[in-house]
Amino acid sequence: MNPKFLDILRCPITKEKLIVGSSDLLAQLNESIRKRELIHIDGTFVEEELKECLITIDGRMIYSIENGVPNLTPDRAIPYDQLVEE
Numbered sequence: 001m002n003p004k005f006l007d008i009l010r011c012p013i014t015k016e017k018l019i020v021g022s023s024d025l026l027a028q029l030n031e032s033i034r035k036r037e038l039i040h041i042d043g044t045f046v047e048e049e050l051k052e053c054l055i056t057i058d059g060r061m062i063y064s065i066e067n068g069v070p071n072l073t074p075d076r077a078i079p080y081d082q083l084v085e086e
């Protein structure tokens with residue numbers, strides 16, 4: 001993703017800066033998606049594995065990147081706290 005474009009993007013919910021998610025994060029997300037354990041903010045399951053994602057700098061929200069375009073729709077955000085082991 002173009003760094004200049006990334007520099008202006010912000011989370012529509014928290015207003016935090018967004019950074020590209022790591023390969024480790026993607027692996028963790030995709031494992032949860034395969035197990036049907038990952039839910040969007042709107043309560044629907046995340047159905048498709050992610051190839052790329054953005055995460056807020058504070059680590060609270062994750063957004064998919066689909067065909068090179070970030071999906072910053074608030075209802076489609078994925079709260080990170082679902083991935084935290086209790």
